[in-house]
Amino acid sequence: MSTATAQSVERELASIVGEQNVGGQAGQLRINGVSPAAVVSPGSADEVAAILQLANSRGLVVAPAGGFTQQDIGAVPQRIDILLSTARMNTIAQYDPGDLTIGINAGMPFAQALEKLAEHQQWLPLDAANLDKATVGGLLATAAAGPLKHAFGGLRDFCIGIHFVTADGKVAKGGGRVVKNVAGYDLMKLMIGSYGSLAVITGANFKVFPRPRQTRTFVSVFASREEALKFRGQILRSPLQPLCLEIISPGALEYLCDPMPPRDADHYAPPQPVAAPSREWQIVLRAAGSDNVLARYRRELGAAVTREHDGESEKQFWRWVSHFESNVLTRHRNAMVMYTRLALKDVGPAIQALERAAAEHNFIPAVLGRAATGSLVLAFIPLVVDPPAATQFSNCMTAFRALLPPGSSAEVAHCPKEAKAYLDTWGPTPTDLALMKAVKQAIDPNNILNRGRFIV
Amino acid sequence: MDSAIIRELRKIVGKDAALDRPEELMLYEYDGGQDKSRPGAVVFPETTEHVSSIMRLAQSTKTPVVPRGAGTGLSGGAIASKQAIMLAMARMNKILEIDVENQRAVVQPGVVNLEVSNATAKYGYYYAPDPSSQKACTIGGNVAENSGGPHTLAMGVTVNHITGIEAVLPDGRIVQFGGKAQDSCGLDLTGFFVGSEGTMGIATAITVKLTRLPESVATLLAIYNSIEDAANTVVAITQSGVTPAALEMLDGWMVRCVEENVHAGYPMDAAAVLLIELEGLKESVEEQAEAVSRVCTEQKAREVRRARDEQQRQLLWLGRKTAFGAVGRVAPAYYTQDGVIPRTKVPATLQEIERISKKYGLVIANVFHAGDGNLHPLILFDSRNPKEIEDSHKAGNEIMACCLRFGGSITGEHGVGSEKRQFMTAMFTEDDLEVMVRLRNAFNPESILNPQKMIPDLRYCREITGPLPKPKVEPVSGVPV
Numbered sequence: 032m033s034t035a036t037a038q039s040v041e042r043e044l045a046s047i048v049g050e051q052n053v054g055g056q057a058g059q060l061r062i063n064g065v066s067p068a069a070v071v072s073p074g075s076a077d078e079v080a081a082i083l084q085l086a087n088s089r090g091l092v093v094a095p096a097g098g099f100t101q102q103d104i105g106a107v108p109q110r111i112d113i114l115l116s117t118a119r120m121n122t123i124a125q126y127d128p129g130d131l132t133i134g135i136n137a138g139m140p141f142a143q144a145l146e147k148l149a150e151h152q153q154w155l156p157l158d159a160a161n162l163d164k165a166t167v168g169g170l171l172a173t174a175a176a177g178p179l180k181h182a183f184g185g186l187r188d189f190c191i192g193i194h195f196v197t198a199d200g201k202v203a204k205g206g207g208r209v210v211k212n213v214a215g216y217d218l219m220k221l222m223i224g225s226y227g228s229l230a231v232i233t234g235a236n237f238k239v240f241p242r243p244r245q246t247r248t249f250v251s252v253f254a255s256r257e258e259a260l261k262f263r264g265q266i267l268r269s270p271l272q273p274l275c276l277e278i279i280s281p282g283a284l285e286y287l288c289d290p291m292p293p294r295d296a297d298h299y300a301p302p303q304p305v306a307a308p309s310r311e312w313q314i315v316l317r318a319a320g321s322d323n324v325l326a327r328y329r330r331e332l333g334a335a336v337t338r339e340h341d342g343e344s345e346k347q348f349w350r351w352v353s354h355f356e357s358n359v360l361t362r363h364r365n366a367m368v369m370y371t372r373l374a375l376k377d378v379g380p381a382i383q384a385l386e387r388a389a390a391e392h393n394f395i396p397a398v399l400g401r402a403a404t405g406s407l408v409l410a411f412i413p414l415v416v417d418p419p420a421a422t423q424f425s426n427c428m429t430a431f432r433a434l435l436p437p438g439s440s441a442e443v444a445h446c447p448k449e450a451k452a453y454l455d456t457w458g459p460t461p462t463d464l465a466l467m468k469a470v471k472q473a474i475d476p477n478n479i480l481n482r483g484r485f486i487v
Numbered sequence: 488m489d490s491a492i493i494r495e496l497r498k499i500v501g502k503d504a505a506l507d508r509p510e511e512l513m514l515y516e517y518d519g520g521q522d523k524s525r526p527g528a529v530v531f532p533e534t535t536e537h538v539s540s541i542m543r544l545a546q547s548t549k550t551p552v553v554p555r556g557a558g559t560g561l562s563g564g565a566i567a568s569k570q571a572i573m574l575a576m577a578r579m580n581k582i583l584e585i586d587v588e589n590q591r592a593v594v595q596p597g598v599v600n601l602e603v604s605n606a607t608a609k610y611g612y613y614y615a616p617d618p619s620s621q622k623a624c625t626i627g628g629n630v631a632e633n634s635g636g637p638h639t640l641a642m643g644v645t646v647n648h649i650t651g652i653e654a655v656l657p658d659g660r661i662v663q664f665g666g667k668a669q670d671s672c673g674l675d676l677t678g679f680f681v682g683s684e685g686t687m688g689i690a691t692a693i694t695v696k697l698t699r700l701p702e703s704v705a706t707l708l709a710i711y712n713s714i715e716d717a718a719n720t721v722v723a724i725t726q727s728g729v730t731p732a733a734l735e736m737l738d739g740w741m742v743r744c745v746e747e748n749v750h751a752g753y754p755m756d757a758a759a760v761l762l763i764e765l766e767g768l769k770e771s772v773e774e775q776a777e778a779v780s781r782v783c784t785e786q787k788a789r790e791v792r793r794a795r796d797e798q799q800r801q802l803l804w805l806g807r808k809t810a811f812g813a814v815g816r817v818a819p820a821y822y823t824q825d826g827v828i829p830r831t832k833v834p835a836t837l838q839e840i841e842r843i844s845k846k847y848g849l850v851i852a853n854v855f856h857a858g859d860g861n862l863h864p865l866i867l868f869d870s871r872n873p874k875e876i877e878d879s880h881k882a883g884n885e886i887m888a889c890c891l892r893f894g895g896s897i898t899g900e901h902g903v904g905s906e907k908r909q910f911m912t913a914m915f916t917e918d919d920l921e922v923m924v925r926l927r928n929a930f931n932p933e934s935i936l937n938p939q940k941m942i943p944d945l946r947y948c949r950e951i952t953g954p955l956p957k958p959k960v961e962p963v964s965g966v967p968v
Contacts, residue, residue, distance in 0.1 A: 129831040130725075130831050130832075131830070185670065187670075187678055201918040203918050203921075204916075204919055205923075209828065209859075209860055211827050211860070211861045213635075213682050213900055213903070214896050214897050214903055214911065214914050215914070215915055217678060217679055217683075218926075220646070220679045223675060223678075240730070241728035268611070270767075272768065320774075323774070324774070327770050372668045372672060374589045374666070374667035375588065376589050438668060439668065440668070440671045440672035442672050461668075461671050462663065462664045462671050462673050462677070463676070465662075466676060467674045470926060470929045472929070473929040474925055474926065486672065487674065
């Protein structure tokens, strides 16, 4: 967009939302290095609709944005004409503690909603990273999840209603405010994980849960991946019903700490030279219940447990797990992070694939994730030796994907933007791609929303 | 139906697998709901390829196709017009794979819900969603309707237990959504497909999650002298921090009806009972059972009983799950609603239902998933009395309007189908519905698949002035529509 066009678009945006809500930090915001021509913060779904109508009629590319915690996921955008920030739509629409339901507008940082719920001993069981910044809309768009996914599933399993504006400016909704509801198509499922490519999410309703009164975390240590996974199998066959069940690789342990400034942002540079890297694999289980129930967990887990966490140390531990990815990326800006979606049995082979692909392409592997849902966070950390070439990332990723068992998918969540041109961020998926594209075409025919960034 | 189409159908599936004689078709003119209509032909595919060939034939001849599982649906989802081919999935009834290690089973759509649990019990697993019709209803039908059941309170509904679907689109293309992994990269078309009531495609293979059988189960029966106390208990349990596996309510009329049918030990003089189930680790079930009993007593339960053994537990559940059948024994006809309300509104809604019952002089029996706020008021009427037929629908509409006033939904688990199609405009705006239509068209552009279901006729929508239009189809009169 030329400067003159940009200025005229800004004027039109200002007539929708008011001058004070156009521009702002436009100079600083970048998505994979691309800065938006205009930034606008609508205050209501109707304003979002007016903005999208304008964009749609002019063929302007729009990127919806929340807390800017995961904007770098996906392919490099060709251009962004309008960055649509949900920051002003940041209120709780309705909260009925007695009904255990809450409606939250898209721009509210998730941690604020959790605070409100905590007043009533309730919560939304989502422990993704950076919840003080990440917004409800952004978390929905990226289908974000954390270790609690093991027991509670993802947002798709507790989002009961969704409000959105389609690319051509229709204010629409799916679902409702009650916990059980089959009226109409399940538009929640469609919007969750659509990475802002179908519509701009303006709010959502959730069923909330009673917050567990007491939890405890049991850490078990093993000498090898095989032993760790064998223990996982034992737990899955037992009557235990953990809240979280994580596997942590030896390489990941180093990043379970408070954020550390990079020593050498381009390379692997541990604070102390690591003479003999840890070989310790961990299976970490978090359980909720009374003393009596927790004692049962202790009995069932037996001698394998070497450490227990509760209270503050437990909170800190799980915060570290959730922030593994951002910790890796803070320390190594050239690291590549991938997310896997695997069948249960394929967790072992996928970790093996990581180790092999990383070793062959000069990366240090580190992995942690949900041992029983197959959602792993894989880090490929560049070595101190040669600076990684752009193709090193794509070669490694290709090798890794080729080693994955069939039916798995693995997307690149983060890697240097320079390398993105050489790789397929999203990769193969078992779900029919042509139909996904038809769905996108149905509600964003001019492809104005997040053009070229998502799989569709 | 055009005899050339029948001939083509027989070429695809074999002579004995396509029906077109009126006496054969009669069996397929109804489902568990109120509407009736005789299809033009019924065809029984055995493989995905059969389904694909049938869809290609239908596409080229512009013949509507209506899929059907066991025909237990309560919203007319499996009702086909005389121009339509009914695709009956009864012969696609094989469990294709039980993958214990991945906690998944892959089944054909015609597999009966309970059979999945029966086949996996020996490994210590079961399939969690348990519609009351689970002895008959099929997984394919469950996927279409996103079926619920008593135990969905803690376990979630069908969509929370499906990870992969192979489907045939209206043009005959065979597509895959998801697989054995809990989710996959890209749009969640698996989740979107579930609950689409056969309007997007025909599921031909379904990957379901298997759930570990709980170590311990406690089933409580809380007995009340007043229905209000029972309703208040539901609110109190919801707020207590305990999530029961199931929390069901039966009112006094229903209790007596059920007891006469199954002799499960339900008290004949109760005004209402709650059937509450807790599942999980032994230790936690004991604690929760104690906590729930305490809440019930605080809310003036006359007595809280606990099932002594599995047999007694099964008997209590038999009473609950055969409740609709039990009503059939004593009442000539009934009309079931499936409205949902926020759980704190259970007491107020029951009062409203009582008022409506008195207003029309019709018995309305209540048996419902109280923990979810999912009501099933059964409005009893005499189908020989035209005024009662009309009143039963007026009463039903008033109950539905009440659910919506309280911020609820017109259907919690039975689906929209043809029965509640007209009521969609009371929940959704024209723009909402247009988005749904555009999305359906991405799968089913000419609406050949299950036409006239779920989505109301949009031109008709615009003519609506009141919040609750009268249904176009008059149910239960016995006249084919």
